[in-house]
Amino acid sequence: MKKVIKTFGYVLAVSSTLVLAGTASAQTSSGNNHSHGHSHDAKRSVYDGYFDDDQVKARLLSDWEGDWQSVYPYLVDGTLDPVMADKAKHGDKSAGEYRAYYDTGYKTDVDRITINGKKVTFFRGKEQVSGDYETDGHEILTYKKGNRGVRFIFRKTAGDDAAPQFIQFSDHIIAPEKADHYHLYWGNDRAALLNEVTNWPTYYPSNLNGKQIVEEMLAH
Secondary structure, eight states: OOSOOOOTTOOOOSOTTSOOOSOOEEEOOOOOOOOOTTHHHHHHHHHTTOOOGGGOOOOOGGGGOEEEEESHHHHHTTTTHHHHHHHHHHSSSOHHHHHHHHHHHHOOSOOEEEEETTEEEEEETTEEEEEEEEEEEEEEEEOTTSOEEEEEEEEEEEEOTTSOSEEEEEOSOOSSOOOSSEEEEEESOHHHHHTOOSOOOEEEETTOOHHHHHHHHHHO
């Protein structure tokens, strides 16, 4: 396991549903997120990246615990074509243009990630590296479009040298809640990762097949 899992010139994720461009600016904030009436509309607003700083609350690594697969192979083999076609119906690009955009976004050769307690393991084919991670706060990013996102950051405290020093989760959720998918940035430079907004390898539970992932994406 001496071969290093690299950042691949890619890091990881912001919103798989938002067209993101440019450099993000960041600030740290914390707060609470308890909404009641109109909760569906409020959740949609947060998902789309519109929220107040005081809604953001610290999260534990357990929110992302599980066995996760990259969706990139499903884009490459055409499984996600219905998703691209649906985006074309509601967006400003053709299906082919969306496919190219998501090819850049989803691209990664880390095809599986497992998270169990403090341990995060990255699988790259038959190779794997692991590290133990502790929370390192969060950052609120503001994008050129005007919407925002939260990166929940964890720092390596033990494990393989090849495992990244930092991992940053983005999943459209801003307070403690189990993730149903996520985008993950990883690397050794905490600040540099915050500027990555074009490549966002995306992970769904490994027990879902391609059709089920398409259904999940279309539901959003």
